[in-house]
Amino acid sequence: MSQRYQVWVLTHPQERQSIEDYLAEHPNPNLRFVFVNVPRWLDTWDPARDKRVSPLHYVLWQRAALHQASRLHKQISFDIVHHVSWGTVSEPPLLWRLPVPFVWGPVGGGQVTPAAFRKYLGSAARAKWMRDIRMRMIPFRPVLRKAARRSAVIFATNFETATILKQAGASDVKLFLDTGIREDFLLNEPPRRAPREPLKLLWVGRLLPRKCLPLAIEALAQLKDAPVRLLVAGKGEMRSQCEEMAAALGISNRIEFLGEVPYEGMPALYCSADAFIFTSIRDAFGSQVLEAMASGLPIIALNHQGVRAFVPDDAGIKVPVMAPRETVGMLAQAICTIARSVELRNRMGRAAWEFARTQAWPQRAQAMAHHYEEAIDQRRNPLRTAPTGVQDRRTELEPEGGPHGENENACKIFI
Template identity: 45%
Template sequence: MARDFRVILVGHAISPIRGSEPGVTWNWAWELSQHVPVEVFAFPQYRKEVEEHLAENPNPRLKIRWVTLRGFDPWRPEKGERGIRLHYLLWLREAYKVIRELTASTDGPVVVHHVSWGSVSAPPSIPQGLAAVWGPVGGGQAAPWAFRGFFGREWLGEAVRAFRVKALPYLPWWRQGVASVSRILVTNRETEVLLRKAGARNVLPFLDCGTPKGFGLSKPPNPKGERVSPLRLLWAGRLEARKALPLALRALARLQVPVELWVAGDGPLRADWEAEARRLGLEDRVRFFGRVPWVQMQELFRSTDAFIFTSLRDSFGCVVLEAMAFGLPVIVPDHQGVGTFVPNEAGIKVPVTTPEDTIGGFARAIEHMALDQEARNRMALAAWRFAQEERWDKRAERMLNIYEELLHDAHCHL
């Protein structure tokens, strides 16, 4: 179907060979440009990677506008993240200044879509009169107070962050930014509630993660027979406080059924959590792999039976979707992004109440996965099907439908 509009994407970082924010911006740009002209406003941190890719894969519908700060810039990418937040706010102001000039001097339907950063704390400043989308955004979630003991000395920072997020709806500049957007896409219930407190109306749930076409299993997972060896359970992520790996370790320590836990990732708490596994008597049941290259990570997905996610604060957790693409049933907390999006039939959602009860919930979920192969097969199929619907090409089609609705609404109000 022919579409006669163009899209302006605002994404601070963009790269065809990276994950996180750069990868999100790139995937939106590339997939949307298969259907409509797309112009991306980005900071040139990864300009070489983008231009090399486009030289090898020309795309006449995709144009990149590199926006830099004139004069003072508090951030030096080669020196880490110091100053990046102020840099980003200054960069946003510069990017939208150029967008205002561009849209004022051109004709034809335009949709402005702010994709990155996907943080609820930094709303865009959309030029008046333009159809605009913000998101998917997260950040409205907070770590549960009852679990503060899992954070140690980091809890003060978590508490300050939670207070700052709760204060957002009372800040005039934030409310003004929220009001400038026609549609806001959110990655979890907590962020939706926060935005609605500021008066946002057109808020839609929309996952911030996607998988490339051909990623994971190409066909539905085959039903498995009874396992002879222990259930292989995979956990993956950065070993930092908010990821709360000890929830899985303490759950495993309560079980007598044969289960192995494979841990992929590195971080500041690796030594502490390895020591906790030894303290719990899990030396023979928990295997720490350290940081795993992406190709080897895919092999871990293929070599395990189920995936467990324990994060106490996350917009969603893209590794959950990646595991589902490989047909792994999942065990997740029933809160935030995973609680919002993971289908009930694709895994087990554990209520987040108190540490004691939640650890017990994880233990029961692991035991169920280990003992009921038939149920695990059903969950594996549902997980794979969900991941197929979150392929980037299908996500782009859904986004184009949102754009068309916006433009239709704008036309009806003229």
């Protein structure tokens, strides 16, 4: 964004040294960071000892950030303000109070666990059930309604969150992923994978209950004679339970638990696979899905939440979320279908790769710049008709016009 605009970023000093080291190596006169902390007498959270940010700290930090933002606006006169984190409807922002167009998102958090699948959550089921009840009430929360109604545009990561935002009074909600793909991760061309047996089916993620790896294990167990091998990359509390489950089902020899794979090793792992399976029962989207698509892998996933909103229908097989038994059966059928046809895998893999190209960071920045300019223009020309409803911007093209560069008259963005 700083290639086009003058950008001020308001953030916590937790990563200050890393940020300043980067700016020292990559000077950018259009990019400025302002660090805001909460006084220790109000909040004793120490990021050096505990990486988890408490909701109380975030509320206090938001108030401190609003105070600093108001002071800066009086000096600089921003053209637009954009709140990007936390990206959840559960913690609405306060920066809408500045007298400029306010952009919020990408924001998720509105997705809930399908009721029939709560048994997979184990001891966490009750807490997730309480969360689901809270999500049904959240559109009526005053602080959310104020933020939603004062937003020029809100970006949602799935239809479920978009619906909550509309119920809360948002006038313009657009679908926009909360993650992008690095250009060095994106292949120049999707590989044409040759026929081979066994088919390598890849699952990537933290081994947590809501990621629901057991669905993939149960589906594989139904394919008694299919030449399919499941590779599991990730660590977490459920590893031993999943290994025991595979042994009980008699398929331990068809599943390989790789543990945590370093990020720099992930591109090679994706390229070594033939297809990708994503079984999360509650996720805004899943960055690993986009990484798999960038590697030209066909996607097998549950047809809900972020996957339903963003994965193109021709880029894989999206399985309806019904009762667990039916869903597992359809996952097994999807794996079998993918395994039988290398041409189908290559065709779906190319469609997946084509979508991933639209989510490279330069393309996402260009699309966001277009939305900024729309919001600013709408504020300057209020009689123009504003969009309503949930707008689909999954493959937004770049806006017209070049970068502003170092220009005193460039649009001033506050993030």
